[in-house]
Amino acid sequence: MVTVQIGSETERGETSVSPENFSMQGKDTSLQPPDHPSARDRFRYKIWKALRIFRRDETKFSIKVGAGAALYALPSFIPSTRPFYSYWRGEWGLLSYMLVCSMTIGASNTTGYARFLGTSFGAICAFVAWKITSGNVFALAFIGWVMAFCTAFLILVKSQGPIGRFIMLTYNLTVLYAYSLSRNDIDDGKDEGGDTPIILDIAVHRVVAVLTGIIWGILITRVIWPISARRKLKDGLSLLWLRMSVIWKREPLSTMTDGKPAIAYFTPREKLELQRFLVHLETLHTSARSEFELRGPFPDATYVTLLSRTRRMLDAVQAMNLEIMKNLTASEGEMALLAYTLPQRMQLSARISHLLSVVASSMKLEYPLNDSLPEIEHSRDRLLARLHRFRQDTTVSRLTTDEDYALLYAYVLVTGQLGDEIMAIIGELSKLFGILDEDVLKLH
Numbered sequence: 001m002v003t004v005q006i007g008s009e010t011e012r013g014e015t016s017v018s019p020e021n022f023s024m025q026g027k028d029t030s031l032q033p034p035d036h037p038s039a040r041d042r043f044r045y046k047i048w049k050a051l052r053i054f055r056r057d058e059t060k061f062s063i064k065v066g067a068g069a070a071l072y073a074l075p076s077f078i079p080s081t082r083p084f085y086s087y088w089r090g091e092w093g094l095l096s097y098m099l100v101c102s103m104t105i106g107a108s109n110t111t112g113y114a115r116f117l118g119t120s121f122g123a124i125c126a127f128v129a130w131k132i133t134s135g136n137v138f139a140l141a142f143i144g145w146v147m148a149f150c151t152a153f154l155i156l157v158k159s160q161g162p163i164g165r166f167i168m169l170t171y172n173l174t175v176l177y178a179y180s181l182s183r184n185d186i187d188d189g190k191d192e193g194g195d196t197p198i199i200l201d202i203a204v205h206r207v208v209a210v211l212t213g214i215i216w217g218i219l220i221t222r223v224i225w226p227i228s229a230r231r232k233l234k235d236g237l238s239l240l241w242l243r244m245s246v247i248w249k250r251e252p253l254s255t256m257t258d259g260k261p262a263i264a265y266f267t268p269r270e271k272l273e274l275q276r277f278l279v280h281l282e283t284l285h286t287s288a289r290s291e292f293e294l295r296g297p298f299p300d301a302t303y304v305t306l307l308s309r310t311r312r313m314l315d316a317v318q319a320m321n322l323e324i325m326k327n328l329t330a331s332e333g334e335m336a337l338l339a340y341t342l343p344q345r346m347q348l349s350a351r352i353s354h355l356l357s358v359v360a361s362s363m364k365l366e367y368p369l370n371d372s373l374p375e376i377e378h379s380r381d382r383l384l385a386r387l388h389r390f391r392q393d394t395t396v397s398r399l400t401t402d403e404d405y406a407l408l409y410a411y412v413l414v415t416g417q418l419g420d421e422i423m424a425i426i427g428e429l430s431k432l433f434g435i436l437d438e439d440v441l442k443l444h
Contacts, residue, residue: 057103057227058103060225060227061101061103061225061227063225064220064221064224064225065098065101065220067220067224068097068101068216068217068220068224069094069097069098072090072093072094072097072213072216073090073094075090076090076091087205088205088208088209088212089205089206089209090209091209092205092206092209092210092213093209093210093211093212093213093216094213095213096115096119096209096210096212096213096214096217097213097214097216097217097220098217099111099115099213099217100112100115100213100214100217100218100221101217101220101221102221102287103227104221104227104228104229104232104284104287104288104291105221105222105226105227105228105229105287105291106228106229106230106284106286106287106288106289106290106291107229107287107290108217108218108221108222109218109290109291109292110162110286110287110289110290111162112214112217112218113290114160114162114163114166115162115166115210115214116210116211116214117163117166118162118163118164118165118166118167118169118170119166119167119169119170119206119207119210119211120207121163121167121170122166122167122168122169122170122171122174123170123171123174123203123204123206123207124203125147125167125171126170126171126174126175126178126199126202126203127174127199127200127203129143129147129171129175130175130178130199131199135178135179135182135197137179140175140179144171144172144175147167147168147171148168151164151165151167151168152164154167170206170210173206174199174202174203174206177197177202178197178199178202181197182196182197228288228291229284229285229287229288229291230288230291230293230298232284233281233284233285233288233303234363234364234366235364236277236280236281236284237281237306237307237310237360237363238360238361238363238364239360240274240277240278240281240310241310241356241357241359241360241363241425242356242357242360243274244274244313244314244317244356245352245353245354245356245357245360246353247266247270247317248317248349248352248353248356248418249349249350249353250349251345251346251349252266252320252321252324252349252411253324253338253345253407253408253411254342254345254346266317266318266320266321271318271321274314275314278307278310278311278314281307281310282307285300285303285304285307288303299431299432302428302431302432305424305428306425306428309421309424309425309428310421310425312417312421313417313418313421313422316414316417316418316421317414317418319410319414320410320411320414323407323410323411323414324407327407331401331404332399333397333399333400333401333404334400334404334407336396336397336399336400337387337390337397337400337404337405337408338408340386340390340396341383341386341387341390341408344379344382344383344386345383345411347379347382348376348379348380348382348383348415351374351376351379352376352415352418352419352422354374355373355374355376355422355426356422358373359422359425359426359429362429362433363429366432366433367433367436368430368433368434368435368436369426369429369430369433369435369436370435370436371430371435371436373426375419375423376415376418376419376422376423377416377419380412380415380416380419383412383415384412387405387408387412
């Protein structure tokens with residue numbers, strides 16, 4: 001269930017949402033106690049409430065990753081399996097497992113792919129370099145410089161950071177390990193040639209260990225309490241739109257009509273929270289690209305459009321807030337203008353808030369939208385018509401100067417931009433879920 005908590009400052013047009021409440025999971029109110037609960041019900045509810053920490057994704061993630069690491073390392077503590085674990089360098093696989101495990105399935109897939117590809121290529125480079133140089137320290141130093149230059153180019157120019165890092169990591173570890181064996185600096189390398197290291201065995205052992213760690217990590221993240229980046233992205237967009245719906249429901253200009261200095265209807269804290277949350281959604285979008293589902297590929301282009309439209313809506317809301325804060329005290333002309341257009345502005349704000357709630361519900365439920373939704377343009381036209389009548393009526397506009405119209409014209413421009421973005425989002429949701437018709441509403 002998605003909820004938005006409104007703080008105690010609602011009566012003056014502000015809300016305050018704590019970071020822990022402004023999350024994709026929201027606050028679960030499905031088990032609120034009844035009006036007259038029994039002692040047993042109160043006890044059960046207290047237990048359920050006390051265990052809420054175990055319903056958080058962070059807690060589930062830490063438990064399953066820790067359990068997976070313990071299971072992977074278990075053979076090293078059993079005498080009968082310890083030689084096998086040591087021969088195939090299980091500690092390298094355990095490290096790979098810890099690196100691959102990420103919060104979402106998509107992030108684990110992305111990291112696992114980059115680590116396996118980088119490890120394989122780095123092991124091949126290490127094998128070739130060792131064969132060419134026969135372990136000569138100066139030749140290895142030069143080839144190491146070449147590898148560092150190539151991987152830096154891959155990371156900085158080609159933007160392949162994970163692959164480049166894993167290539168360099170595997171090359172360094174393999175070559176340095178082989179060189180340490182040749183110098184008798186390591187005592188446990190007899191199964192890999194001892195002071196005459198077998199570079200092929202070292203490279204194969206590292207690749208196999210990394211591959212098993214990757215597979216184990218993907219299994220853990222996929223099977224035990226899977227956290228889908230696709231679902232978190234969908235729920236996060238729904239929550240963000242619903243949050244913006246509540247913000248716009250306040251009617252921005254209403255804070256100037258009570259005779260007091262204007263206040264921000266969109267506080268700096270809310271701005272930071274929303275922008276930070278949108279950045280988090282963009283990160284989830286990157287992870288969602290690497291998730292594979294039987295129902296079809298991830299609609300990447302659609303979600304790119306949805307995120308860009310959402311960012312433009314946030315920018316429009318912030319622009320309106322900055323315009324209000326330029327003039328903290330409304331003049332007599334502005335007061336008369338705002339009072340004259342109050343019904344139309346309230347209707348326009350309610351329409352924007354309503355449509356944002358509708359698209360949030362559609363995204364959350366993955367349900368088609370009705371193709372006969374009300375348009376914002378009609379309410380905006382009525383506001384413009386009311387504004388025109390105000391200009392024509394000299395009895396009510398006698399105190400209003402041209403500068404007094406600037407704020408309301410900015411409001412009209414911002415609502416027009418919001419309307420365009422919302423209608424574009426509705427079009428993208430129609431591509432995702434279709435249009436509501438009789439076939440969708442068949443009763444089974």
